[in-house]
Each structure stands twice: as structure tokens, then as C-alpha cells.
Amino acid sequence: MTERGYQRLQDTVERLLRRNATRNLINILNKVHPADIAYLFKLLNDRSARSLFQLLPEVHHAGEILSEMDRRYRNEFLQQVDIGRFAAIFSQMATDDAADFLADLPDELRARILELMPG
Numbered sequence: 001m002t003e004r005g006y007q008r009l010q011d012t013v014e015r016l017l018r019r020n021a022t023r024n025l026i027n028i029l030n031k032v033h034p035a036d037i038a039y040l041f042k043l044l045n046d047r048s049a050r051s052l053f054q055l056l057p058e059v060h061h062a063g064e065i066l067s068e069m070d071r072r073y074r075n076e077f078l079q080q081v082d083i084g085r086f087a088a089i090f091s092q093m094a095t096d097d098a099a100d101f102l103a104d105l106p107d108e109l110r111a112r113i114l115e116l117m118p119g
Contacts, residue, residue: 001036009036010043017051025052029059038068041077053081056089063093063101071104078109087116 001009009032016025029037029052041049056062066074066089078086090098090113102110 001033001039006036006039006043009040013040013052014044014048017048022055025055026058029055029065030061034061034064035068037065038070041069042073046080049077050081053077054085057085057092062089063097067097067101075104075106075109078105083109083112084116087113091117 009028012028013025016028032040041052044052056065059065066086069077090101093101102113105113
């Protein structure tokens with residue numbers, strides 16, 4: 001995606017967040033490539049990024065989006081959001097992807113997520 005494309009996506013997402021247009025946001029997120037959504041998170045302000053993150057469990061490729069995020073940004077971001085939402089996304093990931101993802105997380109965050117995982 002071009003810089004202009006990212007800007008339009010950011011503007012659209014922020015406008016839909018302000019309007020609480022959840023269904024429209026989910027439709028957009030399901031159509032945009034996970035790597036582009038991962039990059040979008042870095043462009044959004046903290047409030048918008050947290051609001052968008054709350055919608056990810058409803059997105060069919062949420063695990064891929066998190067996997068595409070820059071590791072350092074993702075780990076910092078996950079410290080700021082509802083870890084239960086992340087656990088819901090994580091539990092839907094393929095086992096090998098989940099194992100790789102867990103290995104990348106800081107020990108404390110990994111332990112918190114594992115506590116929330118079923119069985």
C-alpha cells in the first residue's frame with residue numbers, strides 16, 4: 001500500500017471509530033491485508049488503536065494482524081490493552097503460530113496470557 005493509501009485508510013478508520021460504525025470497521029478490516037492493518041496501528045493515536053484492537057476478535061485474520069506487527073511495538077501495545085481480548089485472538093491461532101508468537105513475548109506477558117487460556 002502506498003503512503004497515500006495508508007493515509008486514506010487511517011482517515012476512514014478514525015472517522016468510523018468516531019461514529020461507532022463497528023460493522024463497517026469490521027468489513028474494512030476483513031478486506032485489508034493483515035500487514036497493512038498492522039502498520040495502520042502505528043499510525044493511529046493510542047485511543048484509536050485501543051478501540052480498533054477491541055474489534056480484532058471479530059476479524060477473521062486477527063492473529064495474522066498481530067503477527068505482522070513490529071515485535072517491539074506489539075509488545076508495548078499489548079501491555080496497554082485488555083489482555084483478555086488478546087487471549088481470545090491467540091486461542092484461535094494455529095498451534096504452531098501460537099507457539100512462535102508466545103516465544104516472542106516477554107515472560108510476564110506470556111504468563112498472563114497463558115493464565116487466561118482454556119485448558
